[in-house]
Every structure is written in structure tokens, then in C-alpha cells.
Amino acid sequence: MSEEKPQAQPVPVASSEEEWIDEQVRRTVLVTPMDRVVDLVDKIYNWGRRNSVWPMGFGLACCAIEMICTSASRFDISRFGMELFRASPRQADLMIVAGTVTKKMAPSIVRLYNQMAEPKYVLAMGACASAGGPFKEGYSVVSGVDKLIPVDVYVPGCPPTPSALLYGLMQLQKKIDGQTIRDVSWYRKGASEGIPEPVLGPDVFDPRRAEEITALAGDPGKLEARAINIKSKAESKAEKK
Amino acid sequence: MAVNAPVAPAELKSNLNDPLVIAEKIKAQYPTAVEAANAQGIVVQGEQLLEVARYLHDTPELGFDYLHNVTSVDYPDRLEVVYHVSNLARGGTPLTLKVNAARQDPAVPSLVPVYRGANFQEREVYDMMGVRFLGHPNLRRILLWDGFEGFPLRKDYKEPYYEDERKPFGTRWDQGHHVIAEDRNPWHDNVKYPASFDAVGYKPQRDTVRTVGAEDAVATKLRTDKLVLNIGPQHPSTHGVLRLKVTLDGETVVAAEPVLGYLHRNHEKIGERNTYLQNIPFTDRLDYITSMANNLAYVVGVEKLMGIKAPERAEYLRVIMAELTRWISHIAAIGFIYNDLGAFYTPLLYGLEERELVLDLFEAASGSRMMCNYMRFGGVARDVPEGFLDKVQYLVTERFPRRMDELEAYMVGNELFTARARNIGILPRDLAINYSAAGPVLRASGVKYDLRRADPYSIYDRFEFDVPVGTVGDMHDRFTVRIAEMRESVKILKQALAQIPAGEIMTGKKNYQIRVPKGEVYGRAENPKGELGFFMVSDGTPNPYRYHVRAPAFINLTALNEMVVGHKIADLIVILGSLDVVMGEVDR
Numbered sequence: 001m002s003e004e005k006p007q008a009q010p011v012p013v014a015s016s017e018e019e020w021i022d023e024q025v026r027r028t029v030l031v032t033p034m035d036r037v038v039d040l041v042d043k044i045y046n047w048g049r050r051n052s053v054w055p056m057g058f059g060l061a062c063c064a065i066e067m068i069c070t071s072a073s074r075f076d077i078s079r080f081g082m083e084l085f086r087a088s089p090r091q092a093d094l095m096i097v098a099g100t101v102t103k104k105m106a107p108s109i110v111r112l113y114n115q116m117a118e119p120k121y122v123l124a125m126g127a128c129a130s131a132g133g134p135f136k137e138g139y140s141v142v143s144g145v146d147k148l149i150p151v152d153v154y155v156p157g158c159p160p161t162p163s164a165l166l167y168g169l170m171q172l173q174k175k176i177d178g179q180t181i182r183d184v185s186w187y188r189k190g191a192s193e194g195i196p197e198p199v200l201g202p203d204v205f206d207p208r209r210a211e212e213i214t215a216l217a218g219d220p221g222k223l224e225a226r227a228i229n230i231k232s233k234a235e236s237k238a239e240k241k
Numbered sequence: 242m243a244v245n246a247p248v249a250p251a252e253l254k255s256n257l258n259d260p261l262v263i264a265e266k267i268k269a270q271y272p273t274a275v276e277a278a279n280a281q282g283i284v285v286q287g288e289q290l291l292e293v294a295r296y297l298h299d300t301p302e303l304g305f306d307y308l309h310n311v312t313s314v315d316y317p318d319r320l321e322v323v324y325h326v327s328n329l330a331r332g333g334t335p336l337t338l339k340v341n342a343a344r345q346d347p348a349v350p351s352l353v354p355v356y357r358g359a360n361f362q363e364r365e366v367y368d369m370m371g372v373r374f375l376g377h378p379n380l381r382r383i384l385l386w387d388g389f390e391g392f393p394l395r396k397d398y399k400e401p402y403y404e405d406e407r408k409p410f411g412t413r414w415d416q417g418h419h420v421i422a423e424d425r426n427p428w429h430d431n432v433k434y435p436a437s438f439d440a441v442g443y444k445p446q447r448d449t450v451r452t453v454g455a456e457d458a459v460a461t462k463l464r465t466d467k468l469v470l471n472i473g474p475q476h477p478s479t480h481g482v483l484r485l486k487v488t489l490d491g492e493t494v495v496a497a498e499p500v501l502g503y504l505h506r507n508h509e510k511i512g513e514r515n516t517y518l519q520n521i522p523f524t525d526r527l528d529y530i531t532s533m534a535n536n537l538a539y540v541v542g543v544e545k546l547m548g549i550k551a552p553e554r555a556e557y558l559r560v561i562m563a564e565l566t567r568w569i570s571h572i573a574a575i576g577f578i579y580n581d582l583g584a585f586y587t588p589l590l591y592g593l594e595e596r597e598l599v600l601d602l603f604e605a606a607s608g609s610r611m612m613c614n615y616m617r618f619g620g621v622a623r624d625v626p627e628g629f630l631d632k633v634q635y636l637v638t639e640r641f642p643r644r645m646d647e648l649e650a651y652m653v654g655n656e657l658f659t660a661r662a663r664n665i666g667i668l669p670r671d672l673a674i675n676y677s678a679a680g681p682v683l684r685a686s687g688v689k690y691d692l693r694r695a696d697p698y699s700i701y702d703r704f705e706f707d708v709p710v711g712t713v714g715d716m717h718d719r720f721t722v723r724i725a726e727m728r729e730s731v732k733i734l735k736q737a738l739a740q741i742p743a744g745e746i747m748t749g750k751k752n753y754q755i756r757v758p759k760g761e762v763y764g765r766a767e768n769p770k771g772e773l774g775f776f777m778v779s780d781g782t783p784n785p786y787r788y789h790v791r792a793p794a795f796i797n798l799t800a801l802n803e804m805v806v807g808h809k810i811a812d813l814i815v816i817l818g819s820l821d822v823v824m825g826e827v828d829r
Contacts, residue, residue: 058475060482061504061825062529065611069600071586072593087477104386105482105503108474132431134523136422137514138507139393139400140385143423143431159529159611201443202390203401203432210440216427217438227427228420 042180049093049119050176053169056092057085058112061099063126063159070162080169089115094172096165097151100128100135101142103204107197113149114194118186121175123168124151127158134158142204149195257303258333266303267293281761282323282337290340291350291376297326297336298355304328308356308677309335310763311363312776312789313370315396320347320372323776325763326356329674329688332695335763342372351377358677361501361799369394369509384502384828387446390435393510400510401426401433407784408515467495470810474503478581478814481824487805487813494805494813499798501828508829512788517543517618517755520788525612527773527790528826531570533562533603534768536616541698542764542775543618546757549748555620556700557741561633562606562615563699563766564730564737568641569596570769571681571723571730574821575652578720581818582661588652595644598636605629618755620747630738637734645727653721662717666804666816669714676800679793680771682820685722686714692767699766703740704733719819754783761787770794770821790829794822 014020059067071077071085086092089112101109113122124145127133132143145151152175155168181187196207205213216223256262264278267285274289285293297305309325320342327335340349351374352359363374364383371392374380381387391398402422404410423429434440473484482503488496508527512520524539525532537559544550551559573596576589600610606625607613615622652658668678673686683690691708693701709725711718759781765774771793778787797820805813 057477061506062526062611064481065529068589069593069597072597073590074594074597089475100504100506102503102505104505105474108503112475134526135506135511136431137400137402137404138511139398139431140502140505140507141431147430161610199440199443199445200386201388201440201445202435202438205432205434205440205443207440210443213428213434213440214438217434217436217440220436223427225427226429228424 038180038182045181046177046179050173051081053080053082053094053121053172053176054084054086054092055082055094055096056089056112056116057087058095059098060101060105061128063098063129066159066162066165067096067098067125070165075162075166077166077169080166080173082169089113090117092116093119094121094123095149096123096125097129097145098125098159100133101145101148103140103142103198104200106142106148106204107200109145110148110195110197114197119179119184121152121172122149123153123155123172125155125165125168126160127156130154130156148198257328257331258336260336263297263303263336267296270296276341282339284339284341287340287342287349290338291352291354293338294324294326294352294355304330305336306674308352308358308362309765309772310774310776310789310791311352311359311366312787312791313366313372313394314778314787315344315370315394317396318344320344320370322349322366322372324352325774325776329690329695332690334696337763346373347371348373348375350375351380353377356677357672357675358796358799361795362677365795368392371395382502384505386502393507394513400507401428401431406514407782408519472813473500478818480577480817480822483817483822483824483827485813485817487810489810492809492811494808494810497802497805497813499801501795501798504824504828506825506829508790509788512790513785515785516783517757517785518753520785521616522612522614525614526825527792527829528768528770528794528823529611530573530823531566531769532611532613533566533615534570534766535773536613537563537699538764538766538768538773539775540616540618541766542762542777543755543757545764546760546762546777546779547618547755548758549619551620552745552748553742554624554744555746557737558621558625558746559616559699560701560704560737561630561734561741562603562613564734565599565602565633567730567769568727568734569599570821571727572596572648574769574818575648575720575723577821578716578815578818579652579658581815582658588648591644591648591651595641598640602629602632602636617747617751619749620745624746630741633734634738637731637738641727641731645724645731649724653724658720659717661812661815662720662819663715664713665716665808665812666719666819667713667715668800668804672800672803673714676803677796678771678800679797680768681719681722681726682771682797682800684709685711685718687712692765692772696765698764701733704736706732716816716819723821757781757783757785763791765791768793770823770826771797773826790826792826792829794820795827795829798822798827 014023071083077083124130128135129145132141135141136143153168153172155164157164198204198206260278260280260283264275264283268275271289271293274286274293276284276286297303305326305328307327307329312323314321322340324338325335342349349372351363361383363377366372367380368382368384369392468489470487470489472487474482484500486498486500487494508523512523521536524535527535572592576592579588603613604610606629607615668686670687673683674688687710689708689710694708706729709722711722757779759779761778763774763776765772773793774791776789777785780786804816
């Protein structure tokens with residue numbers, strides 16, 4: 001079967017000025033469903049954001065040194081557009097929590113997080129920031145920064161190598177790619193409400209839980225019941241006897 | 242100025258480091274002051290401590306001018322405050338002074354009037370053990386916050402995630418499965434509150450500003466109010482979570498008070514629950530740039546207590562690792578100084594480039610770039626891989642000297658640097674000693690004191706090297722002393738590579754649970770940052786009864802106020818950079 005040669009469309013001759021304008025609009029303006037427009041905007045928006053994630057220079061402990069190494073020449077974080085470590089939270093998009101979060105530091109971390117402008121992300125770098133790490137058992141260590149602020153990416157390691165951090169950042173880029181302005185939190189009402197800063201009392205506490213803590217502290221029986229009791233080695237030995 | 246006091250004859254030298262001899266001398270002066278004395282140390286009566294210290298410090302013949310370490314031990318019946326003092330010119334093992342205090346409301350006189358370096362250390366003892374120091378100028382909590390409940394290093398203090406007194410924990414298998422710490426704690430978090438704690442009505446203690454020396458106003462024609470500026474804990478300089486409360490008169494610093502503890506990770510409490518071996522990886526995380534050297538200081542201390550020695554090859558490997566660490570620590574430090582000066586990153590990048598080469602070697606030897614966990618009691622964890630020593634050889638004979646010539650050409654002669662660094666942040670010789678400054682900071686002030694020479698450990702007595710000293714004690718000297726030390730490190734590395742024998746790397750068989758006899762020890766080593774000491778009390782069990790770290794960076798910070806007063810605010814961060822503090826070690 002021989003295909004018919006497609007015939008060239010006849011160029012319409014505008015009979016009036018309005019008709020000519022309509023024709024021009026039809027030919028030059030893309031008319032498409034709203035969804036596809038949003039998709040397109042998302043694509044451009046996310047492409048721009050993912051390649052210019054400015055981290056906050058926020059080194060807490062050992063991991064900060066590996067973070068510095070990541071930004072140095074060998075691992076070269078600027079390949080990802082992320083080399084601009086900002087000293088001010090107002091200019092930063094990403095908080096790399098690089099190190100152990102202590103109770104004394106907790107109010108500052110929450111304050112810095114609140115001061116960051118949306119869209120903002122948090123990357124917990126290393127075992128300490130993820131879950132307390134080797135220092136978890138300590139009396140002044142917060143078991144993971146996610147007890148204070150929401151975390152987007154966890155990077156394991158003690159400390160994670162620069163390549164591990166870069167992998168974590170690539171995961172963050174993936175996350176950014178998957179976001180759409182249709183449902184991102186920062187265009188919604190109430191998104192700018194900050195997290196209340198923890199208070200340093202006899203021990204650190206969240207002001208939102210103050211009533212609960214007061215009630216429990218005044219009721220030792222109820223408090224005891226909340227814990228899973230574990231016998232120590234000596235106790236269970238004595239029991240066996 | 243760089244010349245040291247004349248060294249006493251050998252006989253006298255050994256005599257005056259003997260606690261029994263000193264005890265006799267004190268007795269002659271203050272008959273009731275000495276409670277007991279043995280080869281370990283002298284127990285001094287509490288009320289007379291200050292007089293005894295003044296006597297030891299001021300008598301020219303004794304001249305105990307340097308306070309190494311202040312710490313305390315919690316015994317069931319008493320609290321014991323331990324001081325280590327020595328004469329820098331004599332060197333050798335420091336003299337141990339002890340004071341007993343009651344467990345109920347313990348109080349001892351403060352030594353700050355004699356040794357200003359005791360300032361932060363006594364605050365730490367107060368913070369951790371609750372010992373009040375009478376006459377201390379600013380006795381407040383230092384690592385924890387005002388209002389914290391309890392004294393964590395006391396033996397009866399149980400942390401919120403408390404599981405058992407000593408590791409390895411028996412609780413993990415007795416019930417057949419492990420229960421995570423969050424479920425064991427009734428608050429389901431790492432917190433504990435006193436009974437009937439009223440969180441709703443709780444008012445946190447106000448962050449008070451104590452303007453030390455604010456009255457000594459800098460003479461200006463304009464009468465202006467003082468401004469208190471808070472720097473940190475998050476700030477653009479790269480020294481971690483250090484916070485400074487600075488009082489300013491215009492642009493001039495009137496007083497600077499470091500606020501510490503934002504990285505307090507309970508190194509000592511965890512260390513006392515751990516076994517000796519389990520502490521090695523924790524020492525890595527003290528000063529996280531120099532993990533190999535931290536390992537060395539710790540194992541040297543424990544080996545002293547155990548009375549064992551590492552085989553020849555292991556000793557050489559240790560020295561090679563420690564000197565490489567010194568090299569990379571100093572090259573990072575001078576990069577950071579330039580960073581603080583405003584040469585953002587460029588000089589540091591040169592330093593980090595070299596550092597990566599060494600980190601690769603560390604990774605090859607130990608399996609980790611930064612947290613090496615390489616040394617063991619009586620040896621090292623494993624022998625170095627094939628070709629390792631050749632690579633070190635290449636670095637020290639070709640790459641490092643060339644790179645250092647380059648750096649010196651760019652950095653030391655740099656006109657901008659000279660203008661910013663000369664006569665800035667001067668720490669005179671006598672003050673450096675009195676403030677217990679250590680390492681390059683002490684040597685830059687003209688004190689020729691290096692533990693590798695003054696109290697040789699490992700095999701440092703075999704190598705030929707100089708101890709570089711500065712003349713003025715300003716920032717420029719602290720910078721150039723570091724560069725000179727790097728050259729000396731290369732010298733030591735060359736000798737070690739030429740001499741290293743083949744053979745065993747471990748005394749005896751590898752052991753998980755080591756036997757440490759009863760006793761106490763103050764083991765120390767010359768870390769890149771200064772004297773890193775470990776004070777350990779062993780009760781014969783597999784866990785240390787008391788484990789204290791003498792952190793050089795922490796004590797160097799005591800002198801910060803002295804250095805910055807009268808300088809501009811822009812110099813403050815650079816002076817801090819020249820101290821080369823690492824917060825992991827400062828806060829522990």
C-alpha cells in the first residue's frame with residue numbers, strides 16, 4: 001500500500017483582523033491541560049532546586065570533617081551545585097546535621113531549623129545524628145536529631161565517608177525530583193509555624209509536652225508502669241539462687 | 242627568651258620528682274599538711290592545699306610551675322581531687338597531689354590563685370562531681386547547663402538509659418531478646434526528671450553574662466556602652482560548636498568567655514562503663530582529626546598500668562602513624578587559620594589534598610579513614626599492608642618536603658598574613674605556663690617542652706629531632722611553630738622508616754578482656770594539639786573505675802581571654818583558630 005503523501009495545509013487567509021489574531025494565537029500559543037503545565041513547572045522548578053541545594057555550614061562533630069572533605073577538591077561537592085555552604089540559616093536549603101546532637105545544643109538546632117526558609121531539608125549525617133550513635137547511652141545526648149526536627153535523609157556511618165554523604169545527597173535530589181507544587185507543604189496554610197524550642201530544665205523537655213511530663217512526674221506509679229523492666233545480671237543471678 | 246631554665250643535675254632531677262622527697266620538704270614547712278605520702282603521690286590536707294601549692298610553685302628550688310591536670314575520683318567513702326603538677330624545665334613524671342573531701346557537700350580550696358590553668362578544670366570537676374572550689378572566681382557548670390540535675394560522674398548517678406554498671410551488659414541475653422533503651426526508660430526518651438517536677442511552671446535559668454574584666458575599660462575618648470556579643474554555637478568559623486560571649490567596647494574586645502559543652506558526649510561516663518578495650522574507638526572521637534595519636538596516648542597509659550611493652554615493629558608503626566597524624570593535623574590547622582582570616586577555603590584545600598593521601602594510607606592500614614581504632618594494648622591491631630611503607634617513604638621524601646616549601650612560600654612570607662598575625666594574641670611565656678597551655682601554643686611562647694623529649698614514651702628517645710619554639714608567643718609564632726613541627730615530623734618519619742624491623746606486631750595473643758592490675762596511672766602523649774593525658778584508676782576489674790581525659794584544647798581555651806583582650810573583634814576568631822581547638826576534645 002502506498003501511503004498518501006500528506007498534503008500541505010493551505011495557509012488560511014485572514015479575512016479580518018480578529019480572525020488573524022485568533023489564528024496567530026492558535027499557532028503560537030500552546031493550549032494544554034493545566035496538569036501538564038504544572039508538570040512542566042515542577043520539572044523546571046525541581047531541576048533548579050535540586051542542582052542548587054545550599055547546605056548550611058553546620059558542623060557539630062567528627063562528621064563535619066568529612067563534610068569539609070566532601071566539599072574539598074577530591075570529592076568536590078560542587079558537581080552537584082551544593083558547594084555554597086551558607087553561614088546563615090536564612091540562605092540555606094539543607095541542614096546537614098553532621099555530628100552528635102547534645103541536649104545543650106537542641107534548642108539551637110530547633111531555632112536554626114525554624115529560621116530556615118522553605119523549602120528546607122534535613123540530612124542526618126552519621127550514626128549520632130541518625131540515632132545517637134556510639135554516644136546514645138550518654139546522659140546529655142539526644143538519640144537522633146529526628147526527635148527534634150523532621151529528617152529527610154539518613155546517612156549511616158561513623159563517620160560516613162564523603163562518598164556516602166554524596167550518595168545521601170543524591171537521594172535527596174531524588175526526593176526533590178519527586179515533589180510537586182500541587183502538594184508541597186510550604187504553599188499550604190500553617191507551614192511557616194515553627195517548632196517550639198526545647199527547654200533546658202533538669203533535663204531537656206519539649207514545651208508541648210509540659211503538662212504530660214508534670215502529670216507523670218507527680219505520679220511515680222504510673223511512670224514506672226510505662227517502662228519495660230529488665231533485670232540486671234546480678235538480679236537474675238540472685239533470683240536463680 | 243627561647244632558652245629554658247638551666248637543667249638541674251641528674252641526681253637532683255630524679256630526687257625532686259619523687260613524691261616522698263617532696264612530702265618531706267612539705268612536712269618541714271607545714272607539719273600538719275601531709276596526710277599520707279607514697280610513691281604514687283601525696284595526700285594533702287584540704288585546708289592547707291593552697292599554701293602547699295603556693296609553696297611548691299614559688300620555691301625556686303622546687304619550682305612546680307605547671308599544673309597538668311585536675312580531676313577527681315568518687316570513692317564510696319570520699320571524693321578525691323587529684324592534681325598533677327610538674328616543673329617544665331625538669332620534665333619527667335608529674336607529681337601527684339591528692340585532697341580528700343567528704344561526699345556530702347565536698348569543698349576544697351581553689352588553686353586558681355596559684356595556677357590559672359585550673360580555672361576551667363575546676364569548673365569541670367564541679368560540674369561532673371559537685372566538688373565546690375572555695376575562692377574560685379567563676380564556679381559554674383561548664384559542660385552541662387545551669388539547672389541540670391545531678392553530678393553525672395558520681396558513681397551513684399544513673400543516666401536515663403542506664404542498663405547495668407559495667408559492660409558487657411548481662412541484660413542483653415538474660416531475657417532472650419534485647420529491649421531497646423527507649424522502651425526501658427519510662428519517658429521513652431533519653432531523659433529523666435526529678436519526682437514532682439513541674440514542667441509547666443518551669444522557668445529556665447537565664448543565660449547570665451559575666452563580663453570578666455569589663456571594668457578595665459579600654460581608654461577611649463568617647464564614653465560608650467559595652468556591647469555583649471554572642472558568637473556561636475553556630476557560626477561561620479570552622480571550629481565546631483564553640484560559643485563565645487564577648488564584651489565589646491566599640492570594636493575592641495574587653496572580655497571573652499567561652500561557653501562550652503555543646504558537644505559534651507559523656508566520654509568519661511561511657512568510658513567507665515566500657516571495658517578498657519572498648520574505649521579505644523571512643524578515643525578516636527576525642528580529637529577527631531588526630532585519632533591515631535589519641536589511640537597512642539591511651540594505649541601508652543594502659544600499658545604503663547599493665548606493665549607491658551609493644552614489640553619493636555609495633556612501636557615503629559605507632560610512631561609512623563602518630564607522626565603522620567601530627568603532619569595532617571598541623572596542615573589542616575594552618576589551613577583553618579587562613580580560613581578564619583578570610584582566605585576562604587583556598588589554602589585549606591591545599592592542606593586537605595595532602596591529608597587525603599594520608600587518610601588513604603590510614604584506610605589501608607586500619608580500615609577507616611578517620612576513626613582508625615588501630616592501636617591495641619601491647620601492639621597494633623594488624624600489620625600494615627604490602628606497599629604501605631613504600632608509599633609513606635614516597636610521601637616523606639618527595640611529596641611532603643616539596644609541598645611544605647610551597648606552603649611556606651605562599652603562607653609564611655605572605656604580607657597580608659604577617660600584618661594580621663604579628664603581635665596579635667600574644668601569650669607571654671610565664672602566662673603560657675601558668676595557664677597550663679600545651680603543645681604548639683606553649684612552645685610558641687618560648688617554652689621548650691615537648692613530652693617526646695621531656696618524658697619520652699614509646700620509642701621517641703631513639704629519634705633525632707628538634708623542639709621548635711617561638712619567641713614572642715603571638716599568632717605568627719603559633720603558625721610557624723606548627724610548620725617547623727611538621728618538618729620535624731618528617732625527620733622522625735624518615736628515621737623510623739629506615740629503622741623499622743620486621744617481626745611481631747603484638748605482645749602475647751590478641752585478647753578481648755585484658756587484665757589490668759589495681760592502681761592508678763596518668764599516661765600521656767604529645768598530641769598535635771598538646772599534652773593528651775589519660776588518668777585512670779583501676780580496681781582490678783575489666784572496666785576502669787575512673788577514666789579521665791586531660792584534653793589539651795580544653796585547657797588551652799582557658800588562656801583565650803588573656804590573648805584576645807584589647808584586640809579587635811576580627812582578630813578574635815583568628816586567635817581562636819591559632820589555638821586549634823577541636824570541640825570533640827574540648828567538650829568530650
